[in-house]
Amino acid sequence: EIVLTQSPATLSLSPGERATLSCRASQNVASYLAWYQQKPGQAPRFLIYGVSNRATGTPARFSGSGSGTDFTLSISSLEPEDFAIYYCQQRSDWPRVTFGGGTKVEI
Amino acid sequence: QVQLVESGGGVVQPGGSLRLSCAASGFSLSAYAMHWVRQAPGKGLEWLTVIAADGRDKKYADSVKGRFTISKDSSENTLYVHMGSLRVDDTAVYYCARDLRRIADYYFDLWGQGTLVTVSS
Numbered sequence: 001e002i003v004l005t006q007s008p009a010t011l012s013l014s015p016g017e018r019a020t021l022s023c024r025a026s027q028n029v030a031s032y033l034a035w036y037q038q039k040p041g042q043a044p045r046f047l048i049y050g051v052s053n054r055a056t057g058t059p060a061r062f063s064g065s066g067s068g069t070d071f072t073l074s075i076s077s078l079e080p081e082d083f084a085i086y087y088c089q090q091r092s093d094w095p096r097v098t099f100g101g102g103t104k105v106e107i
Numbered sequence: 108q109v110q111l112v113e114s115g116g117g118v119v120q121p122g123g124s125l126r127l128s129c130a131a132s133g134f135s136l137s138a139y140a141m142h143w144v145r146q147a148p149g150k151g152l153e154w155l156t157v158i159a160a161d162g163r164d165k166k167y168a169d170s171v172k173g174r175f176t177i178s179k180d181s182s183e184n185t186l187y188v189h190m191g192s193l194r195v196d197d198t199a200v201y202y203c204a205r206d207l208r209r210i211a212d213y214y215f216d217l218w219g220q221g222t223l224v225t226v227s228s
Binding site: 034036042043044045046049050055056087089091094095096097098099100101102 | 151152153154157166167168202207211212213214215216217218219220221
């Protein structure tokens with residue numbers, strides 16, 4: 001099973017600041033990585049797939065980068081609605097799809 | 108409106124069974140692969156199972172293989188998962204999720220609101 005390790009566990013920032021979230025895979029996942037946002041009591045929301053492709057409706061302030069085993073989700077300038085938990089997910093080893101443990105972005 | 112609405116969750120005893128439903132609207136289940144994903148309380152996400160757009164191919168995570176069965180009714184545009192031999196560690200919110208594509212790409216672009224299953228004596 002491919003393990004995805006997200007860091008930091010919690011990121012404390014203010015609106016307007018830049019957020020940088022990391023996701024490290026235990027094996028090479030090539031470019032088969034996605035990011036999701038989840039707010040308390042809500043379902044996850046699809047943000048980015050294929051490392052850097054924004055899903056429909058994802059604002060341009062969200063961007064993804066990386067390849068192989070190291071990936072980054074960046075939020076250029078945090079809006080109040082961006083404070084949430086973010087999960088990375090690999091589909092390289094389908095159907096043994098796995099998710100990271102999440103990074104909480106808090107105010 | 109494009110959406111997924113799950114139902115069928117509740118409290119069940121260990122060893123029991125339950126069937127969850129996921130009603131799709133605004134799109135046809137015949138056009139997308141569909142998945143179930145769960146989230147234990149306070150924990151992360153776990154992929155469980157997928158059914159192909161044509162319903163022919165199904166795959167399962169090792170944790171539920173032999174206990175869970177995915178199916179769908181295209182005429183009702185509804186996805187199901189039958190869960191048997193339930194264990195305490197199956198307690199979670201269960202989400203149905205649409206695949207980004209017709210052929211399973213294992214990216215989940217639309218999620219239901221989730222339904223809580225509690226396995227407890």
